[in-house]
Amino acid sequence: QVQLVESGGGLVKPGGSLRLSCAASGFTFSDYYMTWIRQAPGKGLEWVSYISLSGNYTDYAASVKGRFTISRDNAKNSLYLQINSLRAEDTAIYYCGRENIGVTGRPVDYWGQGTLVAVSS
Amino acid sequence: SYDLNQPPSVSVSPGQTATITCSGDKLGNKYVSWYQQKPGQSPFLVIYQDNRRPSGVPERFSGSISGNTATLTISGTQVTDEAAYYCQAWDSHVLFGGGTKLTVL
Numbered sequence: 001q002v003q004l005v006e007s008g009g010g011l012v013k014p015g016g017s018l019r020l021s022c023a024a025s026g027f028t029f030s031d032y033y034m035t036w037i038r039q040a041p042g043k044g045l046e047w048v049s050y051i052s053l054s055g056n057y058t059d060y061a062a063s064v065k066g067r068f069t070i071s072r073d074n075a076k077n078s079l080y081l082q083i084n085s086l087r088a089e090d091t092a093i094y095y096c097g098r099e100n101i102g103v104t105g106r107p108v109d110y111w112g113q114g115t116l117v118a119v120s121s
Numbered sequence: 122s123y124d125l126n127q128p129p130s131v132s133v134s135p136g137q138t139a140t141i142t143c144s145g146d147k148l149g150n151k152y153v154s155w156y157q158q159k160p161g162q163s164p165f166l167v168i169y170q171d172n173r174r175p176s177g178v179p180e181r182f183s184g185s186i187s188g189n190t191a192t193l194t195i196s197g198t199q200v201t202d203e204a205a206y207y208c209q210a211w212d213s214h215v216l217f218g219g220g221t222k223l224t225v226l
Contacts, residue, residue: 035215044220045156045164045207059214095163099215105152106211107169114163 002026002110004096009115016086016119022079022096022112030054030074033099035108036081038092038117046092049081050099064090086119093117125208125218132224139195141221143208146189151210153191155184158220159204167206168193200225 008020022034035050049060049070058070069082079096093116097108125145133139143153153171156164166175168184171191181196195202203225208218 037215037217044205045158045217047215047217050214061214100169103152103169105154105170105209106215107154107166107209108156108164108215109166109169109175111163111165 002098004098004110004112006094006096006112006115009094009117011118011120012086013121014087014119017082017084018086018117020081020083020094020096020115020117022081024077024079024096024098027098029072029077033101033106034070034072034079035097035099036070036079037095037097037108037111038090039095039114040089040092043092048094051079083117086117088119090117091119123210123212123216125210125216127206127208127218127221129219130222130224132226133195133198135200135225136197139198139202139223139225141193141195141206141208141223143191143193143218144189145210145218148189148191148210149186151212153184153186154209155182155191155193156207156209157202157204158207164207195223198223198225 003025005023036048051070067085071080093114095114096112098110100109155168158164171186172184
């Protein structure tokens with residue numbers, strides 16, 4: 001069965017950095033675009049970034065562009081998000097998701113359990 | 122930027138029909154998905170391509186679209202359906218509505 005397991009979250013000071021990881025299993029990882037979505041406490045879902053099959057194309061939300069970097073290692077079935085220059089407003093649960101580009105509308109058909117990033121001094 | 126608009130909350134009695142709307146400019150030209158998120162859990166896909174159900178999703182969940190408004194309908198709503206529901210479309214990237222809290226009481 002499809003599984004996505006995030007790790008790497010934690011408490012970090014403003015200006016700090018973290019690297020989030022997402023381990024994928026149960027499907028052919030290299031056949032799917034992957035995406036990061038976050039949810040601030042008590043708030044809705046916010047798309048953060050996505051990456052193409054081979055990793056040669058990426059895109060970012062305006063709120064994180066220049067500070068976050070998405071990458072993938074298809075040999076390790078893993079997705080990553082390097083987050084730098086963290087701000088208080090980056091505090092959120094970060095979910096990795098499988099974006100199904102084979103379906104019109106590109107639904108996120110599987111989600112991980114999320115990893116919490118908390119930014120505070 | 123493209124916005125998807127949802128009502129913040131909807132209330133329904135058990136056994137009744139709940140309808141949650143999602144509106145956006147030219148939404149009828151896109152395809153809408155819906156996600157259910159219960160407290161403390163990850164979102165879960167319940168409708169894709171406007172009206173298709175993934176395997177395992179109960180038949181009481183259905184989707185439709187008319188003009189610029191997509192609708193998630195839950196027939197015979199159960200207490201276990203109480204959750205936040207998010208619509209989603211794709212406009213150069215995944216885009217979510219603000220979410221609707223469904224209360225079943």
